[in-house]
Amino acid sequence: MTDKHSVILEFGHRYTKCGFVQELAPRAIIRSVVASSHGKEVELASLSGSQLDQAFKTIIQTIYFRYLGVNYKERKVILIETLFTQNNVRQSLINVLYQHFEVPSLLIVPHHLMTLVPYMVSTGIVLDIGWKEAMAVPVIEGITLVNSVKYTPLGGKAINERIHDELIDRKAILRKNGVEKVYEESDRFDDFVLENIKVKTCFIAPFERGQLMLEHKAGLKEAPDNTPKDVYFHVDQNNTLLIPGGLRESAGEILFELYGEEETVATLILEVLLSCPIDYRKTLASNLIITGGTSMLPGFKHRLKMELLFLVKKIEKYSNNIYIDKFMFHPPLCKENYIAWLGASIFGSTDVVAMRAISRDTYLKTKGCFVDWSEWRPQPLNKI
Amino acid sequence: MDVINEIFATNKVLYQCACGHCKPLTHIYFCRYCLKMRCKDCVYHEVDSQYCQHCLEYIPTIDAKLKKNKCASCFQCPNCMHTLTPRTFLASVPSETDPNGMTTRKAQFLLCSYCKWSSKDVGIPDQFIGSGGWPEIEAPNRKRVEGLVDHYRVIAQRERMEKEKKRINPRPGHAIHLLDKYGISASLSAKLTESLRTKAYSGRISSNYLSASKSLTDIKLEPSLATDDVEPLDVDTFYNKDLIESEISSIEQRLMQVEMQPNTVSQFYPISKMLYVKRSLRCKECDHNIIKPEYNSSSIKFKIQLSAFYDIPEVKIASTPKLIPHKESMVELTFKNPYQYGMHVCLQPLKDEEMDESITGKIILPKAEFILECKDDTLEPELDSTQKTRYNDDPQLITFRRGNKIGLRLTVIPEIDSGRCRVCFRLRHDFVNSVVQNKSTGGSEPQVSWISHKIYVDLGPVIESKESIA
Numbered sequence: 001m002t003d004k005h006s007v008i009l010e011f012g013h014r015y016t017k018c019g020f021v022q023e024l025a026p027r028a029i030i031r032s033v034v035a036s037s038h039g040k041e042v043e044l045a046s047l048s049g050s051q052l053d054q055a056f057k058t059i060i061q062t063i064y065f066r067y068l069g070v071n072y073k074e075r076k077v078i079l080i081e082t083l084f085t086q087n088n089v090r091q092s093l094i095n096v097l098y099q100h101f102e103v104p105s106l107l108i109v110p111h112h113l114m115t116l117v118p119y120m121v122s123t124g125i126v127l128d129i130g131w132k133e134a135m136a137v138p139v140i141e142g143i144t145l146v147n148s149v150k151y152t153p154l155g156g157k158a159i160n161e162r163i164h165d166e167l168i169d170r171k172a173i174l175r176k177n178g179v180e181k182v183y184e185e186s187d188r189f190d191d192f193v194l195e196n197i198k199v200k201t202c203f204i205a206p207f208e209r210g211q212l213m214l215e216h217k218a219g220l221k222e223a224p225d226n227t228p229k230d231v232y233f234h235v236d237q238n239n240t241l242l243i244p245g246g247l248r249e250s251a252g253e254i255l256f257e258l259y260g261e262e263e264t265v266a267t268l269i270l271e272v273l274l275s276c277p278i279d280y281r282k283t284l285a286s287n288l289i290i291t292g293g294t295s296m297l298p299g300f301k302h303r304l305k306m307e308l309l310f311l312v313k314k315i316e317k318y319s320n321n322i323y324i325d326k327f328m329f330h331p332p333l334c335k336e337n338y339i340a341w342l343g344a345s346i347f348g349s350t351d352v353v354a355m356r357a358i359s360r361d362t363y364l365k366t367k368g369c370f371v372d373w374s375e376w377r378p379q380p381l382n383k384i
Numbered sequence: 385m386d387v388i389n390e391i392f393a394t395n396k397v398l399y400q401c402a403c404g405h406c407k408p409l410t411h412i413y414f415c416r417y418c419l420k421m422r423c424k425d426c427v428y429h430e431v432d433s434q435y436c437q438h439c440l441e442y443i444p445t446i447d448a449k450l451k452k453n454k455c456a457s458c459f460q461c462p463n464c465m466h467t468l469t470p471r472t473f474l475a476s477v478p479s480e481t482d483p484n485g486m487t488t489r490k491a492q493f494l495l496c497s498y499c500k501w502s503s504k505d506v507g508i509p510d511q512f513i514g515s516g517g518w519p520e521i522e523a524p525n526r527k528r529v530e531g532l533v534d535h536y537r538v539i540a541q542r543e544r545m546e547k548e549k550k551r552i553n554p555r556p557g558h559a560i561h562l563l564d565k566y567g568i569s570a571s572l573s574a575k576l577t578e579s580l581r582t583k584a585y586s587g588r589i590s591s592n593y594l595s596a597s598k599s600l601t602d603i604k605l606e607p608s609l610a611t612d613d614v615e616p617l618d619v620d621t622f623y624n625k626d627l628i629e630s631e632i633s634s635i636e637q638r639l640m641q642v643e644m645q646p647n648t649v650s651q652f653y654p655i656s657k658m659l660y661v662k663r664s665l666r667c668k669e670c671d672h673n674i675i676k677p678e679y680n681s682s683s684i685k686f687k688i689q690l691s692a693f694y695d696i697p698e699v700k701i702a703s704t705p706k707l708i709p710h711k712e713s714m715v716e717l718t719f720k721n722p723y724q725y726g727m728h729v730c731l732q733p734l735k736d737e738e739m740d741e742s743i744t745g746k747i748i749l750p751k752a753e754f755i756l757e758c759k760d761d762t763l764e765p766e767l768d769s770t771q772k773t774r775y776n777d778d779p780q781l782i783t784f785r786r787g788n789k790i791g792l793r794l795t796v797i798p799e800i801d802s803g804r805c806r807v808c809f810r811l812r813h814d815f816v817n818s819v820v821q822n823k824s825t826g827g828s829e830p831q832v833s834w835i836s837h838k839i840y841v842d843l844g845p846v847i848e849s850k851e852s853i854a
Contacts (some may be wrong), residue, residue, distance in 0.1 A: 015639075022528055023452075024523035024525075024526060025643040026642055027452070027453070028639075028642065029639045061429065063661060064429075065661045066660075066661070067453075068453070069434055069659060069661050070431060071430050100425070102428075118529070118532060119607065119608035120606075121608060176753055199635045200633075201629070201632075203622050206617050226623065226625050227623075228627075229625070229627060231628075234629060234630070249622075286610050296645075298617055299622075301614045301615070301619030302614045302615060302616040303617070304616060305614050312453045326612050328610035328612045329608045329614055330608045331611065333524075334524065334643075335643075335645045336441055338642070339410075339646075346532050349533050350533075350536050350537045350540030351537070351543075351544050352540045355547070361781075
């Protein structure tokens, strides 16, 4: 069993990463979707109950046979989950893995701690900005401060929505079968097209530019001139979209626009700092770790740094409480969208897996009762 | 296409598998060892062999593991995912024997015949034939990650040692400690207490020695250094230059190359073809193979194939009349025996506890047993006139008999006012097992056993009678 490397799975809201321990990158990053009976793709996150079980069976089988080429009965499994993994999803996954696939043992590791592994640091704030939400998790000497975890629904999905709305607002021109028309609600492209518009054309504007856009939005100033160039985007054979240059810089602004009490990606970090012990604030602020696919947008980190510096000086709520003039980021060891996976790959190649993983026998003995992530050992069902 | 779907992928007649799923006959396996239906959810799927879908080469599992499940010689276009074809040409290179002269050598580059992407485009040097494969791209930070693995291994080892020490050590120490505590050691012989003490001591020593064998100082690895020097956005490129969409990679293209995730088309690199898997299936109950393909990757044949449509009578709907709610109508079903032995078949109603909500009609089943002839490829049914007289068929029940196929007329009463009428019955038949020999008769006689299957038949929508609405 020892020479057979364990399998690492991470089911994200948007993308699923799979591969083996001790490797430098996942074997594949695939979309977290399954084909429904009507031939359409259904997101795993939208399912529940027996449908979810069935979906996990399908996607895990695809992963094992198409991307990994191994038998599931021979490999231990390491599963990466975030703090906010729903109980029913985790239970469904555990059941499917142990009962249907009969994996020899399973270890569930928390996403934010795995993110710290490649950096060899034990104190820091992990900012995970993925598809559904942005989440900042403070970790002090390896201990997660669960009470101080902050999250907000800003992520890839929010940007996609913004792109769609702005295409309508800015009256983008769509050439459909050679006829030009204005993009309307009914023309809505699916998320994959919107995602490619984001990936290919959008970026995060520098801080000063962001301020100008904010002032314009508040109606104080004219729209900033010297916008980026418009781009022709080929959706498919028949459709070409002329993406307005203004959209390219403003779509990502949704992550940083501060209205009243709302959260931005930057305030998330400051709120975390505010709720952390005062002695640790400086250490935490100089150990920021950014992960998640959305953070790969060009200019994101620089903008985040500038926003943090601005907020901490100018906004009373923060300037009166946080006396920090430097925010330090850890340079990523790999692409930001699989840092936690890499962490698990390193973590999983040690003896720890053998020690902490729950074998199938134990699972069957305890009748499949598992507790929360912080202490995930199964509890026997003694209570009646 | 629709005709094919009608014949092969019809969901009208469903067989219930041993695990409770209802599937059409074509999706079901029949395990001849435990005589049960199996579907894809209740069998083990195993990797049988791996092959490259392009060059069709069979690759042994160990090689596949070393090459990370990738074919060494076939590549995929990073742009459109089509297979790349190597183009060979004669390149002039400096001669090895004559320093001034030039010789020609066969060289290759990779070209996509679909989107015309080529390895020349992105500046990948041509490969000379015989110089080995294309160079692989090294993942970034390989050394660092390997160092990290060693580092964490030592930590994990230390953790395990401590755990084991806790588990093993207290015992000898514990005993002597207790003896001391209650003053018993004084009453024991000096020799005994001494030996106990040394035992406890040596246990501690050995584990200390082990944990000291490897230390973190051997691996010199600094933790990551945080910096506030973050690369700003390249304002000039994004604001002043035109962006050509086709030069930027899409998210799908990026994820094809997980390690590098190139932002622009110019950073693309040929992708090794992923190996495909031939699966074998194994019964979860008796561990016998149900499907086992041949190793030869170009062969579509199987060594073992226990699909249900080879063994189990196939039920089809021949004709459905108008289904009027709560009225009797006659339905014609056909039964076909695909097996090499004849079968005695009888239809049985469901027991009350087996009924479920999806059953919306009542079917009246004949009590009599009938015989299905074996499948005989050489037989020409039209010419076999004796068949009709051979069996004493009730013409009220059996509409026709042709070779291994018969038609049955059955009465159905829909029990709903609208919607689809589904009926369910049990098909019971004997099965002559040619694989498993009967042990009691010394292995010469094939074993005969009776098996039954639950079959759901969807007869289609009932006619909503206008009178009942009015």
